[in-house]
Amino acid sequence: MCLKVEGKLTGLKPSQLRRLERLVRRRVSPAEVVGLELAGELLELSEDLGRRVGVLLDRAGTVQRVVVGDATRLRLPDLGRERSGPVRFRGVRLVHTHLRPEPLTQDDLLQLTQHRLDLTAALWRTPHGPARTVEVAYLRPPGPGEAEPFARVGPLPLDRLDLDLTRHLRELEAEFARAVRARDVGDGRDRAILVHVARRAEWNRGEGEISVAELRELARTAGVEVVDVLVQLRDRPDPRTILGEGRLQELNLRAMQLGADLILFDHDITPSQSRAIADITDRRVLDRTQLILDIFAQHAETNDGKLQVELAQLKYKLPYLARKDDALSRLTGGIGARGPGETKLEESRRRVREKVARLEAQVRELARRRRQRRALRAREGIPVVAIVGYTNVGKSTLLNTLTRSDVLAANKLFATLDPRSRRLRLPDGRDVVLTDTVGFIRRLPATLREAFRATLEELRDAALLVHLCDASDPAVERQVRAVDEILAEMDLAGVPRILVLNKVDRVPAPEAERLAEQLGALPCTARDPASAVGVAREIARRLPARVVPRAGGDPEPDPWVRSAGGRTDVADEDVPQD
Secondary structure, eight states, X not given: OOTTEEEOOTTOOHHHHHHHHHHTTOBOOTTOSSXXXXXXXXXXXXXXXXXOEEEEEETTSBEEEEEEOOSSOOOXXXXXXXXXOSSOOXXXXXXXXXXXXXXXXXXXXXXXXXXXXXXXXXXXXXXXXXXXXXXXXXXXXXXXXXXXXXXXXXXXXXXXXXXXXXXXXXXXXXXXXXXXXXXXXXXXXXXXXXXXXXXXXXXXXXXXXXXXXXXXXHHHHTTEEEEEEEEEEESSOBTTTBSOHHHHHHHHHHXXXXXXXXEXXXXXXXXXXXXXXXXXXXXXXXXXXXXXXXXHHHHOOSHHXXXXXXXXXXXXXXXXXXXXXXXXXXXXXXXXXXXXXXXXXXXXXXXXXXXXXXXXXXXXXXXXXXXXXXXXXXXXXXXXXXXXXXXXXXXXXXXXXHHTOOOOOOSSTTOXXXXXXXXXXXXXXXXXXXXXXXXBOTTOOHHHHHHTHHHHGGGGGOSEEEEEEETTOTTHHHHHHHHHHHHHHTTOTTSOEEEEEXXXXXXXXXXXXXXXXXXXXXXXXXXXXXXXXXXXXXXXXXXXXXXXXXXXXXXXXXXXXXXTTSOOOOOOOBOOOO
């Protein structure tokens, strides 16, 4: 049997198979969608088989493949990746039959977009109407106000179809090229669609909206432009594609329309799910953990930070190297050792495991050095006060204001990855080490928590924790609970703590007062020195009395009162980290 005849061939007679094989030799004019003679033969064959029949024609008008479906659906085989691209179509068009008068179906249109066909055309006979009716659809560049990424022609009698296909495809590909160039002239950022899938029985609109808003902010921090959001409720996620293949194809249509090249999931997905989704959509797929890892990689500045991020990335990557095959085997010699040997994939997996072991040893050494530094501080009698809290609540800004430092403070998630410590003189004259730590987030990835264990251990020797929260965030109460839960998991629930409500200048005064009273928090505006003085005084009040006062007798007058020169008597010297 001819290898170019594919699909549902079981049960066909030899004579029917030969008729299908003869279609492979047929040709039509390159400018025609399909010739009248070929269309008639397709319809006759389809009626004889009781199945849909389709042909793939190249731009020269030659039938390259014949595909047989069932009575209601025709599924194309894998066409490979040749030729197709953002500005070029596949170079083949699909002409297929419908057994009853029926326009192009959703499956037909999904295959058009998935395979980037030149066009797709459906043929059928209409009772008491034209002997041959056709409907054509082709892709078009996204434009304002267009709900679909494709255009339709028909249904109409085949002999009235007036379409110069050669010129049409040339002009259409030029139009796509202009659209892509116009998009690339922008800021060059990735364009993403966010996907949030929840169980219908567990759906909470408020929680879902907060989770999507947080993912949107993570995307912004990573330099990704969010072009759309998809929320789907299911009884249970599809084990292979999460959304289900049909809904995933609809997502692919939307991504094509909006020019999105990235799909971001608001939860973790398995390596097999990631591969399946990428294969169906032909787009990059990231989950929430991968996005956070990417942000950490962008923001890591010190060698210690880069080391911990690389360890977390490799640990997360290892399961993605789980598929086994014999491709690119490294053959060995000797009796009993011949055979496929170690595949390229197995070699990559082994190298990753070896590197993880090396990095873990370096992280243990990093933890040892930091323990030594903390022990030195303890001998000097200088207490450590650590600023903790959700990411992007203003921890670095508070450190800068209290110590007159210039630590990077940006309106981004995880702008701080490495602990930054500065010496601070309190209003009562005592010196403390004030430490800015990496921000927390709900569902903090386990790989990150493990990799940053050496950094987070800085909190264990803190005499006091300043828990900062953001009054302007609608999810402030949930964020406070999330930080409390993470601290409890780290066995830090017993460390004395001050809850500080930051950014009260961004909400109405009554709302700020209500939140402060409800949370039992100290209101503050971290960027305002006059407001931050209250935090310094509360630190002095809450620090254990055993802390040794600054040498030199009685405390000086309140250093937070500004002098005529506009300075505060706060030391800004760095505490050595290495």
